[in-house]
Every structure is written in structure tokens, then in C-alpha cells.
Amino acid sequence: MDDWLPSLITKIPQEGYELAIKLARKGSGYTQQSSEIREKLRPQYAENPDSLTLVSQVIAIHFQTVAAANNYWK
Amino acid sequence: MDDWLPSLITKIPQEGYELAIKLARKGSGYTQQSSEIREKLRPQYAENPDSLTLVSQVIAIHFQTVAAANNYWK
Amino acid sequence: MDDWLPSLITKIPQEGYELAIKLARKGSGYTQQSSEIREKLRPQYAENPDSLTLVSQVIAIHFQTVAAANNYWK
């Protein structure tokens, strides 16, 4: 894999949230490395509310990590 | 996306809880960017108890983060 | 919404646990604001063991937050 995670530090909370999204997506990306298959699966979860909530949960866990790394941007 | 997360700091716990709800919803919003589709999906989970519990779980995870950021409003 | 979360501080652990239950329920309450519908859904999960475990999990996550806020009542 390319370098995709140079640091957990971000300037503002919203960038931290977007980094959490990236961290969540990478978890699927390492397991299913074909971006073609991942794109094919997308409609299956992007229109299923429980699937969206599950994705949101993974983002929430990573956002805890990123927020702590940034001392909550205080 | 617009600026939607200027800070994790809130004046009182209840505002912190409402920020946690916003953080939970954004997780779905970034994945399913069509607000039209999200509205269409709403009845599917708003009347399903397990779906509501799942949403509540994501809120709980974000509330941990927001509460820690605010030093538990002590 | 009314004021429902003035503080995370409680006198004893059991009150903290009961606050965690309230925090868990509010997560569903903000998403499904009709108390009539919520009451209608109740039998669906109150007699389903996995649904009860899921609810218990959300309580557990909030109890972590409340316990930390109270420095574990030490």
C-alpha cells in the first residue's frame, strides 16, 4: 500500500472527522483490495440504513482515537 | 462539505449529547450523500427497534468523545 | 427538547447506572420522537433476547462515560 496515514494530527475537528472516515474505509480496503468489487458493493450498503449506521459506528470509534491524538483540539 | 464541526466544546452536557447525535448522523451523511435517499430510508429504521438501538449506540460512542473533550463538564 | 441532562455527576454508582439507561433511551428518543410509536415498538424488543443485549450494550457504553465522569465514585 502507498503511504496514506502520515499522522493522526489535524488542524481542526472536521479534518479529524474526515480522517476517521478514511481510517474506517481503509479497514474494508485492506480486506477487499479490489476497488472494482468495493464499488460494486457500494449500492448494497449506501441504501441500507443499518449498513449506514454500522459504517457510522466504525467512524465513531476512529474519531475517538483521532480526537484523543489531537487532545480534542483544545 | 460545509463547516459543520467548529469545536467539540459545549456549554452543558445536553448540548454535548446533541453534538454526539450530529456526529452520528454525519457518519451516514458522508457515506450516503443524497439527502433525498436518506429521507427515504428514515421510516425503515425509525420504526425498527434494533435499528434505533444501533443508532443510539453510535451516539453513545460519540458522546464518550464529546464528554471527554469537555472534561465531563466538571 | 426539555432540559433532561443537567449533569453527569451522581451520588452513587447505581444512580450513575440509571443515568446511563436514560442516556441510552434518549438516543432512540431523538431519532423516533413519537412516544406512541416507541411504546408500540417496545414488545418487539423487550421479548427478544438479542434486542435486550443490544440495549444493554448501549447502556454499558454510557456507563463507561458516567463512571469516568464520577471518577468511579472513589
Next chain:
Amino acid sequence: MDDWLPSLITKIPQEGYELAIKLARKGSGYTQQSSEIREKLRPQYAENPDSLTLVSQVIAIHFQTVAAANNYWK
């Protein structure tokens, strides 16, 4: 409810684990207050491996709390 949670402090880790089990069960108990119904549901999850894993997960979350409260019995 009776007093059932006087403290999070236990003498040894195993007692802490057993307290975590109690905390997990209470989460269902507050939601489904009929012990008769809870007993009736028991076979449904006690012989279902995923249900057992879900219960184990709630215990794990509470054990984090109890272990932190006891400074990991160090």
C-alpha cells in the same frame, strides 16, 4: 429497584469480572422487568453462539469500566 450496585471496587480481578456480568444482566433487567419472561428467553440465547458472543461483548465493555475503577488491581 433494590440497591444492587454499592461500589465498583472489588478485591480481585475475578470478582471484578463477575461484577461486569451483573452489570450486563441488569441492562436487560431494567428493560424487561419480568423475571419470568427473562427466564423464558434464556434458552433462546444460551444455545445460540452469536447471542452468547453478544452477551460476552457487553461483559467486556463493563469489565473495562470495572478494571479502570480498580486501577487494574495493580
Next chain:
Amino acid sequence: MDDWLPSLITKIPQEGYELAIKLARKGSGYTQQSSEIREKLRPQYAENPDSLTLVSQVIAIHFQTVAAANNYWK
């Protein structure tokens, strides 16, 4: 139950991980105390990928606890 959890302290990270596995299994063991039934259920989850992931999740939660108890073996 016998004494099975004398301490959360381990010499190396891998022993800590193996302790996390034990903690995860005990969660099911306290709920389904018949080892005969647990053995009978084993094939149901050991060949189901989502069941394996769920088990792995419980291990992950306990590993957080054990790693913190050991100050991350630093």
C-alpha cells in the same frame, strides 16, 4: 467457578492477547455453563465468518483492557 483470573498482568503482549481470548470465552462460559453444549455450538460459529469477526471483536475489547493494565508493555 474456580479461580481463573489471578491477575491482568502478563510478561509480554502475546500473553496479554491470549488472556484477552480467555476473558472473551469466559463471557460465554458464565452464560452457558454446560461445556457439552458449548462444544456442540462450536461448529456453528467456527465456520461462519461473521461469527468469527464478532468473537474477534470481544477479544479486541478485552485486549484494550489488558494492554492498559500492562501500560502497553512499555
Next chain:
Amino acid sequence: MDDWLPSLITKIPQEGYELAIKLARKGSGYTQQSSEIREKLRPQYAENPDSLTLVSQVIAIHFQTVAAANNYWK
């Protein structure tokens, strides 16, 4: 099992993320020790979006641990 977890310390965040993936996979590996069966199960979850999200969640939990162990690589 061989020695597979000498340390939680990594040089950079991305190596920490990859260690989290290893920790997540080991959770299944200890439960289903046949690598042949694990390979057979792979297509079942690598093309199922919810399964991928579940795997991503376990990685997220382990990444919290690894990131804390490394003081967030600050």
C-alpha cells in the same frame, strides 16, 4: 502459536494500523485454527459489505489500543 506479537510499538501510524489488522485477524485465527477453512470462508465476507464493515470495526478497536500504546506517534 509462534511468536507473532513482540511489541505494540511501531515507527509510524500506518504500521500501527497494519498491526491493528494483524490483531484483528488473529482473533479469528485462534478460534478457527484451520487456515484452509479460513481461506474457504474468505469470499463469504470479502464480498459482503456488512461483513467488511464488521472487520473494519475490529480493526478500529485494535487501532485505538495501538495508537494509545504509541502515544499517538506524537
